[in-house]
Amino acid sequence: MTKQLLISLPVLLVFLYLCTTTFAQSPAEAPSRHQSAGKAHAPAAQAPAQPVAQSPAEVPLVQAPPRKAPIGPTNVTKILEKAGVFSVFIRILKNTQVINQIESQLNNSNNALTIFAPTNDAFSGLKAGLLNSLSTEQKVQLLQYHLLPSFVPISSFQTISNPVRTQASDTYEYPLNITTTGSIVNISTGIVNTTISGTVYSDNQLAIYKVDRVLLPLGIFAPRAKPLAPAPAPGVKKPKKEESSSSSSSSSSSSSLSDSPLASESVNASSGVSLTANAMASIGGAVLAAVFLWGQIEFAFV
Template sequence: MASSHFVLLAILSSALLVVHSPAGTLAQTPAAPAPSPPGPLNFTGILAKAGQYTTFIHLLTVETQVAKQIDNQLNTSTEGLTVFAPTDNAFNNLKAGTLNSLSTEKQVQLLLFHVLPKYYSLQSLVTVSNPVRTQANYGLNFTGLANTNQVNVSTGLVETLVNNALYQQSPLAVYQVDKVLLPPELFEAPAPAGSPPPTSTASSGGSNSTTTAKSPTSSQNTDSGANGLKFWYGSVVGGVAICMGMLIS
């Protein structure tokens, strides 16, 4: 019986030593690891995740290299970027052949016209000083009501609502627009060069007056010649008559 008590006490002592030993402390739940720093932003990945931006992505990545330019600026600029992303329906609503009529250089300008070289929240766009310079160096104008997210953007040819934030965290803001932003510098028809000025009424009247004035002069000259011939003929006949009279007498 005494030996049983001795064994029990030994077991309890061993258990107490394990609980209070350093090994017991190591057995506790480890602390959660610190969050890793965020990786570089993937602009086209944001568009692809949102959906309905297939045409915009194709222009950014296949037709031009603007997507790479945007990614580089996002990871090197301290000002950030703001991008207005037209939906597929926005491109479908363009006049047929609009994109195909543009050279690669003009397509780049069109895409950069949708990018502001600074991060803007929707509220800051309401109070911004117009026009706002784009990456294409053409200006955009913004209007809206303070303390709201209702913002309109105008190019001079197109006006639409900035109505959905796909991503809005510095250094990048991406907003949906339902129309393609067309700059007048690329799409406004210039006046035809080398066209002759219209003929004025006064000029036509002057031409007619000159013609009318010449006609009487020509008629007068003709009449004067005829009268002179008649006078010469009369003088000759009269002279012959006088000579005949003198001979007879």
């Protein structure tokens, strides 16, 4: 019994020592030791590099985002090419250099344009050889007839005043009348009647509308005489030139009458009558003188 106690006493002491050392550790330290024990076999992690303090002069400034290049004028050619049905219109614009005029106008923000763009089918509907028969000046006028010198949104055609002024010329030789029927916009040139079939492009400066016929102006395809000046009001004296011309015409008419054979016969007849009268008057005078003389002679003899 004594031996058993002596053997169990050291075991009990070892057990108590282990218990006291385990509970004496804090909860935070115990796992840290296990972690350190596990990290002993792993490679040491590199500590992050600490930023080196720099003087204010050495600290780089924050760069501003790059500025965008200024937006240029609207590229009318690209807009028409993207639509895909205006290749003939584009070709004529380039050949006549009217496209340069359009881009120059749009480059100024104070200018605005409205373009009626005929489709390829519209040009195909023209009489064969019609475009080739035009001079370069007439082609320029034809294209400018499709341009309005202002921005006209589709809703403003209802209140537009006719005839509409285009960039071609005056409204007498190049009239353009635009009317609306509900939501349909009608265009009349005096030769061609068509409608706007769609909006190709529109912003606050430029509007491009699709038309299915080429707008043919009267000034090129049906020239008409300008109206005469109004007649003078009644009671206004005629100019001296007209009076002199009338007098000269009367004198010429009289001279022409005198030259005619009937006029010469009448003149001869009148001259003959006057000669006969003169002869009779002279004979009568002679008779009276003889009678008077005969009376004097008889009186002398008595």
